[in-house]
Amino acid sequence: MLFKRLLPYISLYFxxxxxxxxSLLIRSLSDIDYSLIDIIKVLVIGYWFDLATLGFFLIPIIIFHISLPASKHGSRxxxxxxKVLCLIFTFILLFDATAEHIFWSEFNTRFNFIAVDYLVYTSEVIGNIIESFPIYRLIAALIVIAFFLTWLSTSIFKPKTLTAQNFSKRLKSSLMTFSIFLLAYFLSSVEQANFKNNAEATxxxxxxxxxxxxxxWNNEIDYNRFYAKQDDNKVNQNIRKLLASEDASFIDQDITRIIKADNPIKHKNIMLVVMESMSAEYMQAFGNNENLTPNLDRLANEGLFFTKLYATGTRTxxxxxxxTLSIPPTPGQSIVRRGGNENLFSLGFVLKDHGYDNKFIYGGFGYFDNMNAFFSVNGFDVVDRTNLDDKEVQFANIWGVCDEDLFKRAIVEADKSYTTGNKFMQLIMTTSNHRPFTYPEGKIDIPSHSGRSGGVKYADYSVGKLIEWAKEKPWFNDTIFVFISDHTAGAGGKVELNLNKYHIPMIIYAPNSIKPQKHNDIASQIDLAPTLLGLMNFSYYTKFFGKDLLNSKVNSPYAFISNYQKVAMMKDNKITVLAPKSSISQYTWPNGENVxxxxxxxxxxxxxxxxxxxxWREIYGKIPTRPIAEN
Incomplete structure (x- = not known):
């Protein structure tokens, strides 16, 4: 009964x-010669993947079959x-096929993470399609074809011949059928389509x-398939040269090396505050006259202030x-959200190897963006919204508790570590400077829910309270405070990778051990970990790509920026961009002229x-970080 109902849809789908x-095979014939065996193999493997995907298209039809009363089966x-369901089903398939041809014209691939990225930037993509193709005529043609195929299919497989069946039988047959499709999906893997030396056939x-x-689900784009690359031996030699320094010695054939400090180690507590969307442009130090960040500006004058530091991306x-990892941004989504990201070489493990009590402290629910899962397997204990009692929360919104409440809990956690005699490292992720920009009333002179300026000023106010509370603690004089943004408040502009839209502040504040100073050379977020360890004279084994910005023995650093598809590096006022289809471009900064x-x-x-x-999955695994001499 169910199979008979599904026949029109299955036939149209295949x-x-x-x-x-x-049609894609025909389009690729101009580039590649296919043998008959290749063509048969492509079609057979293709049918397997089609079968593995079919079940998801059939869900609405199966639900309709289950919910339709027995007396209505075969009725008018x-x-x-x-016919209506079949028409919609057919139009969706035709639309998908057309979209795949358009995508193939651009990238010579079926849908991949770039297509996922297109779903994120819907306005730009839809606008581009409307300007590039006669979209309305195309949709009209697809509707006409869908009507014809629906008429043809329902004429062959007549729905009026369907007979009644009781609910329990319908439910049982539907669950069994969908289970078969679901099993096929889970048994399938993209690697099963692999053709050696023939990417298009794959x-x-x-x-x-x-x-x-x-x-x-994998959140990444295969670098080797879509980006410019060079011989692995050449790349390995070059990256070792780029990471070399007088105080570092390579200990194997990859990037692993030992950093040897000249002076005795100084174990300091660390409060590393990652501030949501705190663009450099909000600080008076960078020309803002709205007095939004009096506390950050004060700390910038009293601490080590990095004036030309850039975020690697546009997401937290x-x-x-x-x-955490001191690694350039790879194409696609952050490693934090990818599979296989456990036990990586991280700042957490370096400090843990030196006896630190590490905690990731977040005011929201850390399952969001896989943060809890990532930090819990990379050297940190997790404290998030689930660990806070109601009495600890004076204010919260959809993103989490307000920054004051978050910092109060951080103080409590610091006290716990101090009581046990352990040095602590806290990575604290704030949320108040995020839409809807709500926070406790009466704290600042901008009403809650008034917009970005209020979010910035309240976040800065909370930083002032953190320092005020910390100064009352016995561990304050032995603690380094770091304030850095996760990303800026926006990365748009005429230039796709606009360096100004990645400009963030970084302040390292420890009044008893670090003298006020400005660092005006270019720097990257990935430089924070080695710079922090350098300040404490750590000797350690490292795989970090970043540099100790205060060490004159290292090579001149670079800045790394990215969006989902494009990755770039800046040095010497030139930005070099790598993009899909092995594209390479270069432009000058700040005038943005192509080179x-x-x-x-x-x-x-x-x-x-x-x-x-x-x-990173191959080379960035966790290793013991303490030099043998210290063990």
Whole structure:
């Protein structure tokens, strides 16, 4: 009974998917010669992936079958409803096939994480499609074709011949059928479509929707397939040269090296505050005259102030990745959200190896963006909203407790560590400077829910309270405070990778041990971890890509910036950009002029950093970090 109902949809699905695959094969014939065996293999593998994806398209039809009363099966209502569902089903398949052809024209691939990215930037993508294609005529044509195919299919497989079946039988058959499709999906893997030395055949044998699901869950773009790359030996030699310094010695053939400090180690407590969306432009130190950040500006004058530091991305998890792992941003989503991200070489493990009590403290629910899962397997204990009692919360919104409440809990956790005699490291992630910009009333002169300026000023107010409370503690004089933003409040602009839209402040404050100073050279978020360890004279084994910014023995640092698809490196007032389709471009900064004759050394360095970082699963595993002499 159910199979008979599904026949019109299954037949249309395999017809359209087969025609799509054949048409893509024909389009690729100009580039690649296929043997008959290759073509058969592409089609057979393709049918497997189509079967593995079919169940998701059939969910609405199966639900309709279960919910339709037995007396209505084969009725006039059933016939009309079947045709309407079939029309919608067919149009969606045709629309998907058309979209895949458009995507293929651009990238020579089926859907992947780039397509997921397009779903994020819907306004820009839809606008681009409308300007590039006769979209309305195209949709009209798809509707006409969908009507014809629906008529053809329902004429062959007549819904009026469907017979009644009781609810329990319908439910049982539906669950069994969907279970078969679901099993096929879980048994399928994108690697099963792999053709050696024939990337296009691999793509054609795949299913675009299946790839889309895979890309969404894996959150990354395969660097080796879509970005400019060089011989691995050349890249390895270059990255070792870029990471070399007088106080570092390589101990194997990859990037692992030992940093040897000249002076005795100084174990300090660390409060590392990552501030939500705190762009440099909000501080008076960078020209803002609204008096939004009096506390940060005061700390900048009293501490070590980095004036040209840039965020690696546009999301909180990207900033947390850079700060914790000291690694350039790889294409796609942050490593924090990817699979296989446990036991990586991290700031957490370096400090843990030196006896530190590490905690990730977040005022919201840390399951969001996989933060709790990431930090809990990379050297940190987690304290989030679930650990706070109601009596600790004076104010909270959808993102979490207000920054004051968060800092009060951080003080409590610091006291616990101090009482046990352990040095502590806290990575504190704030949320108040985030839409809807709500916070306790009466704290600042801007009413809650008034907009970004209020969010910035309240976040700064809370920083002032943190320092005020900490000064009353016995551990204050032995603590380094770090204030850095996760990203800026926006990364738009005429230039796609606008360096100003990645400009963030970083302040290291420890009045009893660090003299006021401004660091005016270019710097990156990934430089924080080695710089912090350098301030404490740590000797340690490292895999960090970042540099100790205060160590004159290291090479000149770079800045790394990215969006989901494009990654870039800045040095010497030139920004080198790597993009899908192995695209490389270079432009000057700040005037944004394209460089026609690109500086090859900068191109080589950019590829060396990003091609090496793309192998993080292979090269970035946890290792014991304390030198043998200390153990």
């Amino acid at each position: 017809l359209i998917e087969t025609l799509l695959r054949i 209502f059933d016939q009309i409803a079947t 793509e054609i044998a795949s299913n675009g929707i299946h790839n889309l699901f895979h890309a969404f 998890v990207r900033g947390l990745e850079a700060i 026609e004759n690109m500086e090859e050394a900068l191109v080589d360095d950019t590829i060396a950093y990003y091609q090496s970082a793309s192998k």
